[in-house]
């Protein structure tokens with residue numbers, strides 16, 4: 001097996017991120033609930049995409065890129081963090097975003113602060129967004145630039161190495177705390193984080209089940225199978241994620257990026273018990289899905305469960321809470 005440290009990586013993130021027990025919430029719920037603070041990765045407002053960008057932008061740099069393109073919704077955390085990281089390498093960012101949902105405030109303000117060029121595409125389909133990216137790439141090449149494109153959410157096998165590495169980090173921290181996690185719970189939006197944690201758990205956290213909470217209706221079981229197979233190939237390991245390793249629970253509400261009452265209730269609950277901000281698009285819904293699983297009896301009484309906080313609080317300043 002290849003070691004993750006053998007892959008080119010630009011250390012954008014402040015690692016390890018904190019991991020500790022949520023004492024108040026644990027008492028309230030009657031389980032041992034821990035949190036992994038990947039909302040504190042240290043770039044912009046933090047968040048999970050920084051770990052993926054450490055590998056993706058190293059690849060961009062090694063390929064001589066001077067412009068990086070990526071795609072997303074108008075409030076994409078991934079696009080904003082791409083601009084924040086690429087700027088540190090002196091690369092220009094072009095963010096090709098769907099002209100849907102909240103078109104002011106939040107991450108769009110931050111995109112401007114980080115100096116990104118934003119191109120809005122009036123479409124519901126990522127096929128159109130990628131076609132526009134291809135057109136821009138061609139123009140850039142004709143002008144003598146070397147563009148590098150990152151797909152939505154950075155969810156390619158190379159990006160998910162960041163979350164395999166996170167699982168390794170969790171294994172070290174768990175050992176220091178003297179706990180063995182029975183389950184880790186994370187949001188699934190484009191799937192790379194969940195895929196990385198799931199393969200990472202197989203490699204470094206044997207016996208820990210990896211649960212993904214889907215915040216949109218993409219087929220995350222299939223996506224995770226594909227991404228983990230690709231990542232295992234990169235790592236040259238025979239360890240494979242099987243269908244029975246994958247646990248997906250959906251908590252979408254009225255739709256992707258549309259706040260749900262249960263998601264917003266979860267945002268308020270974590271804020272009021274622990275002083276931690278989540279967001280109505282990803283982590284609030286992931287928490288709400290986790291609370292649903294707790295109510296359904298998906299966890300035994302004395303289980304130790306880790307919630308991976310993937311960031312996103314910038315959305316609180318763009319999206320109306322319900």
Ligand SMILES: *Cc1c(COP(=O)(O)O)cnc(C)c1O
Nearest residue numbers: 077189190191193282310311312
């Ligand atoms: C992108 C994102 C997720 C989902 O991660 P994926 O790897 O795309 O599944 C979760 N939370 C936040 C805050 C995000 O920005």
